Amino acid sequence: MNDGQRSLFRLFLGSAIAVAFLSSATHLLAGKVTGYKPVIIPCSPVRGGAKLIALRRFYMDGGEKYVVVDGRSFRTAIAKADDLLFSASWPEVAVSAHDFPPYLAALGDATGRPYPVQNQGIRHFERNLDGAVVSVDLCPSKHPLVRSIFTDLIGSFQGRRRPVPVAIAVSAFWLKNHGRDLEWLRSLETAGKIDITWVNHSYSHPQVFRPRPWELSKGFLLGTNVDIEKEILKAEEIMIEEGLTPSVFVRFPGLVSNRKIVEKMRSWGLIPLGADAWLAKREVPRGGSIILVHGNGNEPAGVSRLRNLLSARRSRIERGTWKILDLRDCAAAMYGKRAFPAIKKQKFAGGSFPAMGYDKLPRIRISQSRRFFHIVASWNLLSHVVPRKPPVVVGPGVVFAVS
Numbered sequence: 001m002n003d004g005q006r007s008l009f010r011l012f013l014g015s016a017i018a019v020a021f022l023s024s025a026t027h028l029l030a031g032k033v034t035g036y037k038p039v040i041i042p043c044s045p046v047r048g049g050a051k052l053i054a055l056r057r058f059y060m061d062g063g064e065k066y067v068v069v070d071g072r073s074f075r076t077a078i079a080k081a082d083d084l085l086f087s088a089s090w091p092e093v094a095v096s097a098h099d100f101p102p103y104l105a106a107l108g109d110a111t112g113r114p115y116p117v118q119n120q121g122i123r124h125f126e127r128n129l130d131g132a133v134v135s136v137d138l139c140p141s142k143h144p145l146v147r148s149i150f151t152d153l154i155g156s157f158q159g160r161r162r163p164v165p166v167a168i169a170v171s172a173f174w175l176k177n178h179g180r181d182l183e184w185l186r187s188l189e190t191a192g193k194i195d196i197t198w199v200n201h202s203y204s205h206p207q208v209f210r211p212r213p214w215e216l217s218k219g220f221l222l223g224t225n226v227d228i229e230k231e232i233l234k235a236e237e238i239m240i241e242e243g244l245t246p247s248v249f250v251r252f253p254g255l256v257s258n259r260k261i262v263e264k265m266r267s268w269g270l271i272p273l274g275a276d277a278w279l280a281k282r283e284v285p286r287g288g289s290i291i292l293v294h295g296n297g298n299e300p301a302g303v304s305r306l307r308n309l310l311s312a313r314r315s316r317i318e319r320g321t322w323k324i325l326d327l328r329d330c331a332a333a334m335y336g337k338r339a340f341p342a343i344k345k346q347k348f349a350g351g352s353f354p355a356m357g358y359d360k361l362p363r364i365r366i367s368q369s370r371r372f373f374h375i376v377a378s379w380n381l382l383s384h385v386v387p388r389k390p391p392v393v394v395g396p397g398v399v400f401a402v403s
């Protein structure tokens with residue numbers, strides 16, 4: 001095992017508890033979502049276990065529900081309010097260096113400078129990984145799903161007992177028009193053949209015109225009259241109404257964004273997902289690559305290159321030395337490994353942290369300056385400022401510093 005594999009392995013063990021909670025909290029949902037709101041509230045399952053962060057609150061089937069993320073495993077789930085305890089406080093979640101959730105580190109890193117017009121966010125993982133992440137974009141399309149992408153992947157990894165992990169970046173327009181294809185994908189998941197990470201690929205995938213490279217800054221989400229809340233949050237609502245669990249990842253249409261949009265994503269807890277191996281553009285995958293293919297029938301060249309890649313790797317796949325990697329595990333391994341030196345409580349003015357019951361928890365604002373990644377409670381009792389490296393946590397009344 002190399003380092004990357006070892007950390008992935010540790011991660012599988014580490015996320016076991018979270019998965020136990022998540023599977024019990026995930027239901028096949030039906031009905032209409034109302035009152036959908038971004039929140040950032042630390043919490044944990046009533047039955048104990050993982051420290052979680054609630055990212056969305058909504059009502060469905062008459063009950064209050066939350067989209068929660070396990071900050072260590074990057075797994076999300078939909079949980080009923082009754083199944084969650086909101087007594088965990090930000091100090092508990094973030095102050096111990098050992099426990100600092102890799103998710104927050106990833107969020108700060110992937111939404112940081114320099115804000116390129118294309119390919120903001122995580123573009124690849126560690127190069128020493130023996131494999132790559134496969135992401136399949138489902139932009140709106142009249143064509144049916146290119147099912148061969150999935151059957152090729154499943155066929156290539158038949159000897160492996162675990163499902164093949166696939167990140168699917170789905171637009172709400174695609175979901176609305178491809179009910180049978182969605183059912184088919186879910187049947188593969190139920191049969192244990194694939195494990196899907198659902199990535200937000202916007203609601204309508206704005207595409208007033210096909211921008212040429214020098215016009216990207218006017219294209220896709222950067223076009224005029226784009227309602228970013230609808231494009232991102234409404235897309236999540238549709239995903240939930242279709243019974244999917246949104247992940248913490250967002251893939252911008254055309255991979256195009258600007259600083260304003262990226263900062264919005266940060267405030268909503270969404271990690272931009274780029275790619276370094278867009279196969280139709282002849283980008284060649286390396287270790288830790290994020291491969292991008294279109295599964296919506298609009299880019300056949302990428303699909304055939306994926307098939308060629310799988311046949312070229314056949315003997316390594318059979319020997320187990322080349323794998324398709326899980327997006328969430330790769331992110332957790334990469335950001336979990338970034339050394340966070342021990343954080344020492346330096347000054348603890350104002351006594352202990354206030355007991356923060358759920359009702360008292362403020363809306364948390366996340367922002368970023370040149371050097372720091374701030375998590376600021378709006379009532380100002382608590383503020384965490386986490387530099388991207390090395391970490392220091394500072395707040396009014398509470399000062400923490402690297403020992």
Ligand SMILES: [Zn+2]
Pocket residue numbers: 137138139201205252253254
């Ligand atoms: Zn797209």
